[in-house]
Amino acid sequence: MIPIETIGQVAEHYDIAVVGAGPAGLAAAARAAELGLSVLLADENPAPGGQIYRAITTTPVTPRAVLGEDYWKGGALVDRLRPTNAAYAPGCTVWSVAPDEAGGFELGLSLGGQARLIAAGQVILATGAQERPFPIPGWTLPGVMTAGAAQIALKASGLVPSGRTVIAGCGPLLYLLAGQLAAAGANIVAVLDTTPRRNWLAAIAAFPDFLRSPYLAKGLKLMAAARGKLPFKTGVTALAAQGAGKVTGVTVTRGGATETIPCDALLLHQGVIPGINLANAAGCAQHFDTVQHCWTPTVDEWFASSIPGIAIAGDGAGIGGAESAALRGEIAALDAARRLGRLSEAERNEKAAPTQAELARSLRGRRFLDLLYRPAPQFLAPPADETIVCRCEEVTAGQIRDTARRLGVTGPNQMKAFLRCGMGPCQGRLCGPTVVELIAQERGVSAEETGYYRLRPPVKPVTLAELAALPPTDAAVKAVVR
């Protein structure tokens, strides 16, 4: 592993560029480098691991039981990359991926306040997942954070919430986080479970498969540990964060009764969805996954996207968890090596076979979890008009519903033109799913038919100085000089 510290150390060309150093990106980069290919692994975080193995090489949390044994498995992925010749660039943002004239791709990078354009023959996007937006009244108040944010503060900095802490939402990660924070000494005054009871009806058909899954033992352990020690409240049907300037409490409705629980921190979580911005901006086709209930880039069995030469590995192409992400990275790297002529099709197939078998095993039971922990409709499309949906431009659910109805807006791109939702710095990451949900509901059509934002590079802000300092290509000069 060759560490890259300045933008000048990045080479002009790599066989493969991997974006994101979570499990999928680490495995893809290691596999490609082991095959003798030149690899750039670019990651915007300061250290490898992605979110699930965040700070795996630097965490100050020493008691292993706090983060659990699954976390420490991440170390092996970094150890595998170390002896290779892959270039690893931490703190490096990839803000654009576009086809170049040589049949490969041009990548726009920023590192340490300087930008560069480099070339790569193949691109593997391993940009991972983000937490599904959880729009409730007051979710923009300081002191309201995602559960994942608290987990990152714990893993990377050894920080725990210092006051009365409420955790709310649904999904296996909610129980994991509750357990981790409790083990780290946080004062958890309530765990508010929003899992709709009727989800069991939809999920039960997938239960036999789940019984044979690697999730089962893990899941039961998490549940038992969290439920035994923590003040759980199930059947929550409405939530609102209270406070002026910062959160001071959360109003909870369950069984028709409403109460307010005073708190200093409110941690929200209702599952994770693929982070699709870079794939979408690169022009990769996507579809609405009705089981996982989210927009997902469309990939084949080798994780190749609709654009030949761009693969999407890991949770960025559908949620499967850390173990499956690493396996998917491995498979995508083998196919990229085949496209580059390093492996024949037969060699690729032979090398991939054991990994594909392991992948199938690791994904068994996933469907049950997806169906059981699908968020309730009122937490996907907030019924209270005053709920902010677009955090950047402060556009409310009421405005979106009203505009959809009165102006007959058919999709999120048109909505963006009218209301500016999705136009702020987060580029729709925190409002896109909700805007789609609200328009679909208002029009009585599916999310698939409603569509998603058409995103464009740069997918992260780049300063004018960075852009101006880029060397102009002949094509760029011809485009403006007459």
Next chain:
Amino acid sequence: MFRPMHEAKPAEALGFTFDGRALTARAGDTVAAALLANGIQACRQTPVSGADRGPYCMMGVCFDCLVVIDGVGNRQGCLVPLREGMRIETQAGRRHPDGAQS
């Protein structure tokens, strides 16, 4: 709002300022984590309503931890490692043509 857990590995302390206040945090923290560890919940005001906001996702997605670092605005505090002597300031809401901020 956050405190170090008791068993955390000790690390070197770095000095920095937030809106002129001298503070310290752990080497290895991001700017956003350093602010949370010092009890600072709000680090920007929105350009639309001027409402206070603080770190929300800590992973580069939400842009609610935007701050001014050493004079450069709109930096994502959760992605920037803290350095000794950093001058961190609240990212004020809307800019006006005359240079004043609201």
